[in-house]
Amino acid sequence: MLERALTHRSYAPEHNERLEFLGDSVLGCVIAKHLYDAFPQLSEGELSRLRSNLVKEETLVTFAQQLKLGSLLRLGEGERKSGGFRRPSILADAMEALFGAILLDGGYAEAEKAVLGLFVPYLQKVDIHTLGKDAKTLLQEYLQGKRIPLPTYTIIATGGLAHEQSFQVECAIPKLKISTRGEGSSRRSAEQQAAQAAYQQLARTS
Amino acid sequence: MLERALTHRSYAPEHNERLEFLGDSVLGCVIAKHLYDAFPQLSEGELSRLRSNLVKEETLVTFAQQLKLGSLLRLGEGERKSGGFRRPSILADAMEALFGAILLDGGYAEAEKAVLGLFVPYLQKVDIHTLGKDAKTLLQEYLQGKRIPLPTYTIIATGGLAHEQSFQVECAIPKLKISTRGEGSSRRSAEQQAAQAAYQQLARTS
Known part of the structure; x- marks a missing residue:
C-alpha cells in the first residue's frame, strides 16, 4: 500500500488516486475533531475557515518535503523528466494517499496518529486568529x-x-x-x- | 450531547452548530471508506460523485424523518411557530450533529456504526451508476x-x-x-x- 500511495497515474494503472480520495476524507475528519477539541470557543464558521486553511496543498507539500517524499515517488518517464517529483499537486496528492494507506493498514486510530503527528507541531507555529484571512x-x-x-x-x-x-x-x-x-x-x-x-x-x- | 445535537441556534447559545461541523466530517470519512471498500472498480472521480450525491441534505432529511427527529428538536419560539421542525436544512443539520455527538461519546467506531446503519440500507436502494447524473x-x-x-x-x-x-x-x-x-x-x-x-x-x- 505504501508503494501504491507513492505511484502517480503516469507510472502504472495501479496508481494512488483512489487512496488520495480516502486520505483526503480521513484528513478532514481528524483535523475537524482536533480543532473541535482544541478550540472550544470557536464557532462552526471559524472551525471551517481554520480547517480549510490547514488542509490545503501548501501545507501538504510542506509535510511531503519534510518526509522527502519527492525522491520516493513513482512517476512515468514524462513526469520524471519534467520535474514531477517537485510539482506541488503531485506531492500533496501523494501525501493524502499516504494517509489513506495508513487508514487501510492500521485503522482510524493509526491514521489519526499520523495526521496529528504532522499537523499538531505545524498548528503551534501558525496564528489561528489570522490564518486564512485576507x-x-x-x-x-x-x-x-x-x-x-x-x-x-x-x-x-x-x-x-x-x-x-x-x-x-x-x-x-x-x-x-x-x-x-x-x-x-x-x-x-x-x-x-x-x-x-x-x-x-x-x-x-x- | 444528545440534547445539544437537537438544539437549534434559535433556542439557546449551546446549540448544535459545532457538532454539525464535526458530524459532517465524520460522515464524509465513513462514507468515503465504505465506498472505497464496496466499489473497488470505481475511479476517484466516480467515488467523489457518489459520495456527494449520498451525503446531501435530501438524504439526511430522509434519515431524520425515519428517526422522527423533528418532534425532538429544540427550536426557538419563532422557528417553532413557522414550522422549523419540518425545515429540511434544520433536520439535516441536526442529523449531522447527531453523528458528531456519537463520535464524541463513543469514538470513531461507534460513529461509523451509526452512519453505516442508516446509509447501507439506503445505498442498496439507489443505482450507483446513475446517482447524481443529469x-x-x-x-x-x-x-x-x-x-x-x-x-x-x-x-x-x-x-x-x-x-x-x-x-x-x-x-x-x-x-x-x-x-x-x-x-x-x-x-x-x-x-x-x-x-x-x-x-x-x-x-x-x-
Missing part, C-alpha cells in the same frame, strides 16, 4: 477592535491594455496618518496589496 | 453504449418576458424514431426535461 479583513478587524474609523480605498491610476490592465490603489487611515499604496491586475488585488502594506506598518508601530 | 448525461451514456448517434436538441419556441422567459426544446434521436419535448425557464433546463422524457421512453421500450 489583508483587508485583518486590517478591518484590527481597526474595529480599536474603534478607529475604517480605511478608505481609492483608485489612483489605471494603465495597460484591456487584457493586462493594472490598478494603483491607495489605502488611507487618516486617524493614524497612514497612507499606503498597492498595485495589481485587478482593483481587488491592488486593494489587498495596499491593505497589506498598511497592516504591516501598523504591526511595526504597535 | 438526464442529458444518462441519455448520452446509454446511446454511446449502444453505438447510436447522439441526440440533437433544438429550440422550438421561446416566450415570456425577460425575467420570466420560457423555452421549449425538442430532443430528437432519429435512429430510434424518438422525439420528445421539454420546457423550462432556461435553455439548459428545457434540454434536461426533453432528455429526461427521451430517457424514460427508452427505459420503457428496452
